[in-house]
Amino acid sequence: MAKLTGDTESGVLTLRVARYNPEQDEAARPQEWKVKILPGMTVLDALFAIKEEQDGSLAFRCSCRMGVCGSCGMFINGKPRLACNTQVSELGSVVEVAPLPNHDAIKDLVPDLSLTFSRHRAVLPYLMRRDTAEMESPTREYHQTPEELARYVQFTYCLKCSLCLAACPTAATKEQFLGPQALGQVYRYVADSRDEGLAERAGVVDASHGVFGCHLAGACSEACPKGVDPALAIQLLKRSLFSGPPHRSAAQVVPAFPEGHQTPEAAVRPKAPPPSV
Amino acid sequence: MRESRLWALHLICGAGLLVLLSLHMGVMHYASILALLGWVREPVLSFSSVAERGRGAAGAVTYVLLLGFALYHGLYGLRGILGEIWSTPKAVRFINAGVVIFGLAVLVYGVTVAAQAARL
Numbered sequence: 001m002a003k004l005t006g007d008t009e010s011g012v013l014t015l016r017v018a019r020y021n022p023e024q025d026e027a028a029r030p031q032e033w034k035v036k037i038l039p040g041m042t043v044l045d046a047l048f049a050i051k052e053e054q055d056g057s058l059a060f061r062c063s064c065r066m067g068v069c070g071s072c073g074m075f076i077n078g079k080p081r082l083a084c085n086t087q088v089s090e091l092g093s094v095v096e097v098a099p100l101p102n103h104d105a106i107k108d109l110v111p112d113l114s115l116t117f118s119r120h121r122a123v124l125p126y127l128m129r130r131d132t133a134e135m136e137s138p139t140r141e142y143h144q145t146p147e148e149l150a151r152y153v154q155f156t157y158c159l160k161c162s163l164c165l166a167a168c169p170t171a172a173t174k175e176q177f178l179g180p181q182a183l184g185q186v187y188r189y190v191a192d193s194r195d196e197g198l199a200e201r202a203g204v205v206d207a208s209h210g211v212f213g214c215h216l217a218g219a220c221s222e223a224c225p226k227g228v229d230p231a232l233a234i235q236l237l238k239r240s241l242f243s244g245p246p247h248r249s250a251a252q253v254v255p256a257f258p259e260g261h262q263t264p265e266a267a268v269r270p271k272a273p274p275p276s277v
Numbered sequence: 278m279r280e281s282r283l284w285a286l287h288l289i290c291g292a293g294l295l296v297l298l299s300l301h302m303g304v305m306h307y308a309s310i311l312a313l314l315g316w317v318r319e320p321v322l323s324f325s326s327v328a329e330r331g332r333g334a335a336g337a338v339t340y341v342l343l344l345g346f347a348l349y350h351g352l353y354g355l356r357g358i359l360g361e362i363w364s365t366p367k368a369v370r371f372i373n374a375g376v377v378i379f380g381l382a383v384l385v386y387g388v389t390v391a392a393q394a395a396r397l
Contacts (some may be wrong), residue, residue: 043319107310170361172363173361173362173364174360176363176364176369177364177366177367187316202281206279206281207279208356208357208360209364210280211280212280212281212284213361230390238281238284241281242281242285243353257313
């Protein structure tokens, strides 16, 4: 167990970071800094404090700083988390930070996400339909009920932060495994009542390195910072491969405009009459 | 063949094993209970009883089915484990081929033995 060298009572945090520079290091090496704790401080804030005040060479990735973009995924005290979404007050006086497991490190805490994105692309993550003419030149909207939306909406919250892939024990041992992010997104589109692409996607995911590689450990769902449940998506995807998508037929375009509907052009208000004064 | 079909077969074999192993346990290990009920008359492990069970078509088919279910179910699981230890495409092809060849060889041997027993 790590010796506690920091003290949250006195307002000082010890940050132990795995440093790695591919031009100098063969493997990651730990480096420690002490940071003054401020109210509401996140791990990302602490890393910025180090970068601005102690060591400008520390590399990490971030963008929105509010848990929306998914850029700052790191391995914090043994769990994959978003650094901007993790308060240091929850972590004790010593915080160990490393790059995401199951990913190559580009430098220090910057993971190489190219594999995540290439797997995401491989599963055809977009609506696929047979009425290509309507898809390419849409004339109206596709009809979808709130119940149909509810079937897949949680899976649309995926940030592509790759925390689920970092947590996945199968991905740790099986290089070819597509991973929970990509497989979860397959179900997101398969369960969408506007989609007809199950057969095409089955060619990619109906394999031992696809949906059937999952052990159902559930670590992906536990790691997700947005509450998405990729493990559930994978099990539902298995069912879809046998019995088809949850919707019986693909959604059609809205049959007619509702009564009283005006197209945007017709709805433009006439100019007000000139003042009569 | 798509993995979903192989996986479905794995589940079917698992269910089949449950039925046949229950039958096996009932006949071979709970024979005293069956004797109490009057369903068996002589010791189930005697040579004559074993030969009698193997001689009938129902016995031979049961043996072959049990062997086939157990082989497929076990080797599918073994393939999954080995495929995680050695997961390169070349290794996976080698594992698949090895599992199929081994499984078929044992199945053919088992069917041969069951056929010979049926002729006793």
